[in-house]
Amino acid sequence: MKAVVLAAGEGTRLRPLTVSRPKVMLRVGDKPIMQYAIDALREVGVRDIIIVVGYQKERIQTFFEDGERFGVNISYVVQRKQLGTGHALLCAREHLDSDFLVVPGDNILDGAMIAQLLDHRSEVTVLATESAQPRKYGVLELDGDRVVRIIEKPPRRISNLISTGIYYFERRFLELLEREVGAGRFELSLAVQTAIDEGFKVRGQLTKGLWLDVVFPWDLLSLNARVLTDGPSRQAGTVESGVTLVGPVSIGEGSVLRSGTYIKGPVSIGAGCEIGPNVVVYPTTSIGDNVTISPFSEVRNSLVMDNVSIGGHSYVSHSIIDEGTTIQSHFVTAAEPKLLLIENELIQIDKIGTIVGESTEIGHRVVVDAGRTIGAYCRVEAGVRIIKDVPDSARVV
Amino acid sequence: MCGIVGYTGNRQALGLLIEGLKRLEYRGYDSAGVVVLGEGLNLQKAKGMISELEKRLQPAEGTTGLAHTRWATHGRPSDENAHPFLDCTGRMAMVHNGIVENFQDLRERLVAKGHRFASDTDTETIVHLIESHYRGDLVAAVRKACKELVGTYAIAVLHADHPGTLVAARFENPLVVGVSAEGEALLASDVTPLLPYTNDFTFLEDGDVVELKGGAFRITDLAGRRVERPTHHVDWSVEDAQKGGFEHFMLKEIFEQPHAILQSMMGRISDEALEAIAPKNVDKVKIVACGTSYHASLIGKYALEAIAGLDTTVEMSSEYRYSNLARESALVIAVTQSGETIDTISALREAKRRGTRTVAISNVVGSTITREAHDTFYTRAGPEIGVAATKTFTTQLVALYLLAFALGRRQGSLGAEELRRLREELRKLPAKVQQVLNSHEAIKAAAARLKDVRDVYFIGRNINYPAALEGALKLKEISYIHAEGYPAGELKHGPIALLDAHTPVVAIVVDDAVRSKMISNIGEVSARDAPVYAVGYEDDLELAKVVDVLLPIPRTDPLFSPVVAVVALQLLAYYVALMRGCSIDKPRNLAKSVTVE
Numbered sequence: 001m002k003a004v005v006l007a008a009g010e011g012t013r014l015r016p017l018t019v020s021r022p023k024v025m026l027r028v029g030d031k032p033i034m035q036y037a038i039d040a041l042r043e044v045g046v047r048d049i050i051i052v053v054g055y056q057k058e059r060i061q062t063f064f065e066d067g068e069r070f071g072v073n074i075s076y077v078v079q080r081k082q083l084g085t086g087h088a089l090l091c092a093r094e095h096l097d098s099d100f101l102v103v104p105g106d107n108i109l110d111g112a113m114i115a116q117l118l119d120h121r122s123e124v125t126v127l128a129t130e131s132a133q134p135r136k137y138g139v140l141e142l143d144g145d146r147v148v149r150i151i152e153k154p155p156r157r158i159s160n161l162i163s164t165g166i167y168y169f170e171r172r173f174l175e176l177l178e179r180e181v182g183a184g185r186f187e188l189s190l191a192v193q194t195a196i197d198e199g200f201k202v203r204g205q206l207t208k209g210l211w212l213d214v215v216f217p218w219d220l221l222s223l224n225a226r227v228l229t230d231g232p233s234r235q236a237g238t239v240e241s242g243v244t245l246v247g248p249v250s251i252g253e254g255s256v257l258r259s260g261t262y263i264k265g266p267v268s269i270g271a272g273c274e275i276g277p278n279v280v281v282y283p284t285t286s287i288g289d290n291v292t293i294s295p296f297s298e299v300r301n302s303l304v305m306d307n308v309s310i311g312g313h314s315y316v317s318h319s320i321i322d323e324g325t326t327i328q329s330h331f332v333t334a335a336e337p338k339l340l341l342i343e344n345e346l347i348q349i350d351k352i353g354t355i356v357g358e359s360t361e362i363g364h365r366v367v368v369d370a371g372r373t374i375g376a377y378c379r380v381e382a383g384v385r386i387i388k389d390v391p392d393s394a395r396v397v
Numbered sequence: 398m399c400g401i402v403g404y405t406g407n408r409q410a411l412g413l414l415i416e417g418l419k420r421l422e423y424r425g426y427d428s429a430g431v432v433v434l435g436e437g438l439n440l441q442k443a444k445g446m447i448s449e450l451e452k453r454l455q456p457a458e459g460t461t462g463l464a465h466t467r468w469a470t471h472g473r474p475s476d477e478n479a480h481p482f483l484d485c486t487g488r489m490a491m492v493h494n495g496i497v498e499n500f501q502d503l504r505e506r507l508v509a510k511g512h513r514f515a516s517d518t519d520t521e522t523i524v525h526l527i528e529s530h531y532r533g534d535l536v537a538a539v540r541k542a543c544k545e546l547v548g549t550y551a552i553a554v555l556h557a558d559h560p561g562t563l564v565a566a567r568f569e570n571p572l573v574v575g576v577s578a579e580g581e582a583l584l585a586s587d588v589t590p591l592l593p594y595t596n597d598f599t600f601l602e603d604g605d606v607v608e609l610k611g612g613a614f615r616i617t618d619l620a621g622r623r624v625e626r627p628t629h630h631v632d633w634s635v636e637d638a639q640k641g642g643f644e645h646f647m648l649k650e651i652f653e654q655p656h657a658i659l660q661s662m663m664g665r666i667s668d669e670a671l672e673a674i675a676p677k678n679v680d681k682v683k684i685v686a687c688g689t690s691y692h693a694s695l696i697g698k699y700a701l702e703a704i705a706g707l708d709t710t711v712e713m714s715s716e717y718r719y720s721n722l723a724r725e726s727a728l729v730i731a732v733t734q735s736g737e738t739i740d741t742i743s744a745l746r747e748a749k750r751r752g753t754r755t756v757a758i759s760n761v762v763g764s765t766i767t768r769e770a771h772d773t774f775y776t777r778a779g780p781e782i783g784v785a786a787t788k789t790f791t792t793q794l795v796a797l798y799l800l801a802f803a804l805g806r807r808q809g810s811l812g813a814e815e816l817r818r819l820r821e822e823l824r825k826l827p828a829k830v831q832q833v834l835n836s837h838e839a840i841k842a843a844a845a846r847l848k849d850v851r852d853v854y855f856i857g858r859n860i861n862y863p864a865a866l867e868g869a870l871k872l873k874e875i876s877y878i879h880a881e882g883y884p885a886g887e888l889k890h891g892p893i894a895l896l897d898a899h900t901p902v903v904a905i906v907v908d909d910a911v912r913s914k915m916i917s918n919i920g921e922v923s924a925r926d927a928p929v930y931a932v933g934y935e936d937d938l939e940l941a942k943v944v945d946v947l948l949p950i951p952r953t954d955p956l957f958s959p960v961v962a963v964v965a966l967q968l969l970a971y972y973v974a975l976m977r978g979c980s981i982d983k984p985r986n987l988a989k990s991v992t993v994e
Contacts, residue, residue: 019835020831020832020835051642053642056835057642058643058652058834058837061641061642061643061649061652062641062649062652062653062656064641065641065642066640066641074641074642075642076641076642253663253664254663254664254665256667271659271663272659272662272663272664272666274667289659290659290662290663290827292821292824306659306827306828307659307824307825307827307828309821309824309825323828323831324825324827324828324829324831324832326821326825358828359828359829359832359951377832
């Protein structure tokens with residue numbers, strides 16, 4: 001069976017982290033979000049995968065290539081304009097000659113869920129899960145295991161069951177989809193509602209599997225903590241004497257951990273990093289490739305992307321530092337509990353540091369107040385205290 | 398250059414051989430052919446692309462065969478001149494890569510003996526030569542023929558009397574053999590056709606003759622003595638050589654550069670690692686290379702002089718042997734992506750003959766040059782299929798920078814603190830190159846304005862002068878627009894006479910000591926009405942004011958600016974060629990690795 005993975009969107013709510021890459025390529029744990037879907041499909045024997053790409057497609061293609069490295073065969077189709085998920089699926093139509101699966105590329109999911117879906121096939125089957133915030137998703141109204149209604153982002157609470165966006169379809173659904181998209185109804189859930197109306201057997205299957213969604217940048221930290229609990233996946237690189245490793249710590253090829261460094265897992269460190277001497281890394285932290293962390297710095301519960309350099313005597317806590325960003329010494333993220341206003345909704349976060357966008361340069365002795373974001377391509381001069389959000393490409397003096 | 402694939406095993410050979418040929422397509426060719434040994438010999442060949450041959454292909458039974466792509470040297474591209482060639486009996490077939498220098502003599506002798514020739518190629522003499530020595534032992538006949546050949550060759554033959562057997566020999570042209578777990582034996586000009594079968598390869602050396610049969614191979618020298626050659630494990634996968642959704646290999650390889658650059662510096666950048674690669678007792682350095690590698694070497698010269706304080710000269714490999722010196726530099730660095738560039742290999746041999754220490758910078762594990770140089774520094778860029786070099790160029794630069802660091806420390810001319818600063822800058826290159834890639838839309842827009850011009854001049858100074866040469870080479874080789882690179886200061890000593898409103902100039906301007914001079918040169922150019930395109934820092938407002946189009950690159954240390962500048966120029970060349978409808982991955986008349994002189 002073939003699977004279509006939807007990966008064309010940017011994920012604008014995750015800016016500045018998506019200025020140069022789509023949401024599906026954000027790293028959680030030690031791999032990009034979309035790799036969870038690819039790995040799950042391979043686990044249950046689905047090898048032929050069509051990825052619908054669009055926004056910054058090159059980032060996806062250079063990573064996944066033809067899929068050989070991941071044990072699958074990948075073809076790509078391009079959705080030139082990101083109109084909606086139904087339209088995205090239709091872009092893959094030429095590749096679909098029989099029944100197929102649809103999997104969102106921007107959720108974390110596991111193979112057990114896909115197996116469950118394959119075991120409960122109907123003309124259309126949708127995997128459902130329970131959500132504390134159903135009104136952000138497509139909400140399902142079920143009668144037994146039959147889907148009666150699917151309503152996208154309902155203003156009032158109908159049920160706590162939402163669509164995971166993971167579907168099984170018989171091929172003839174594509175004809176219906178074509179009509180829907182032709183009529184300007186670009187969302188997949190709209191077409192599924194039409195299918196219900198036209199008498200398709202649409203089954204809703206509740207899953208207990210691991211399904212996680214990233215809506216806002218801060219979600220990445222809790223997701224990272226959820227997935228990074230497994231044991232170390234690799235132990236390469238050089239660990240100098242006098243380094244203490246506690247718990248699961250994964251170290252990539254060519255990385256050097258200098259003497260006096262203390263790392264408490266779960267922590268994942270990529271390839272070609274130089275950490276220490278005397279650096280402390282606490283759970284749950286994920287560090288990308290080619291990262292330098294200079295002496296006497298502490299990093300905890302953070303995501304540090306590729307090619308980042310963190311100067312000495314820095315304190316990085318509950319924070320996300322995006323790729324290629326350079327930070328001079330004595331950088332402090334003043335992490336503390338915070339009530340954040342996000343899309344007109346107050347969200348209480350237990351502890352929150354900062355988000356720094358890609359290729360930003362931060363001078364010595366910069367302090368960032370809790371919950372503040374510094375955009376991509378910024379320059380922050382030495383000695384500044386950041387008390388409000390900094391937009392992309394800004395210069396802060 | 399020409400490509401050879403041979404298969405003997407238990408499956409039908411024809412389809413496998415064509416697949417193998419396609420993996421060699423990138424080497425450049427103008428005709429293709431295949432021979433399968435079944436009940437008899439089934440020979441098919443055609444001028445043009447492999448797809449031409451495929452269209453005309455008739456089914457052929459047999460589990461042993463040879464295939465070939467030809468890049469014309471003697472005799473024009475045609476059906477007749479395509480390989481394989483048959484002997485007079487039609488029972489033996491052969492393919493060849495290389496040049497036979499004494500073929501006129503051999504041919505006259507063989508014609509006198511009654512051999513009939515069907516083509517005007519040098520290659521056909523070899524098959525008749527082997528025939529003249531054949532008394533039932535194919536390996537012995539090949540060996541005798543090889544002894545009479547003057548020139549360079551990789552040859553492979555099969556004979557109807559020897560089902561399931563291939564015999565091959567090498568002299569100065571690459572040939573690699575491998576066996577699969579299923580008991581198949583294969584040979585090819587490089588590892589890519591063999592990747593679906595195995596990751597362990599044996600590279601033949603000059604004078605080796607190999608017999609493949611029964612899922613194994615046996616190597617002997619020209620005297621018939623058994624020789625053992627080491628097995629190399631190559632970590633490439635089949636998928637590494639596929640396009641992964643990109644329209645062209647070249648574009649894929651351009652976009653792979655952040656990763657490739659990271660790979661090339663991984664684990665080599667610490668003090669300990671640099672100490673380990675630093676050659677000792679070096680007073681002067683000479684670098685030899687061809688083509689794009691030559692441009693990387695020129696940048697390496699500036700880097701070695703600025704970072705390590707070492708006098709450095711660069712010579713084109715093909716000219717190196719003609720230099721007469723009282724004393725050679727203490728270190729000769731040979732730069733070749735494939736490790737099979739015959740001119741560079743010859744130069745390296747000459748350097749060794751002159752008694753100097755040699756270091757090879759190459760991308761291919763186990764390639765000829767890596768076996769002959771005293772030390773090898775691998776660029777780890779992964780396979781590059783596009784004929785226009787991209788990621789192998791930028792990773793060669795990383796290799797040269799790292800060597801400059803290492804030599805600078807060894808010489809004591811590079812302070813620990815300065816090294817720390819440069820190292821931090823070098824580490825940022827993957828992210829900076831990614832930034833250039835992110836602005837590909839802006840570069841595409843510039844390409845749209847450039848696509849219909851006839852001539853373009855590229856100018857730069859100091860370390861960005863070779864970057865200008867490389868920018869011009871990229872443009873001319875894939876878009877066929879006439880392009881020349883010049884040191885900006887040389888402009889008014891000649892080329893300025895050619896400038897007018899229809900002749901754009903591409904200038905590379907960064908924030909270094911020659912910046913104001915570059916701005917003056919741009920003024921001279923603008924005064925002749927030539928449109929000016931500049932590769933420069935994205936926030937350089939002063940520059941933006943004096944040029945027509947700015948291709949933005951991020952700030953970096955001027956020493957590393959050629960890396961980001963060239964990536965922008967690669968994209969510019971790519972998009973221009975794309976808009977002109979050119980055959981980007983296989984430009985006309987060009988070959989990926991030039992294995993003939």
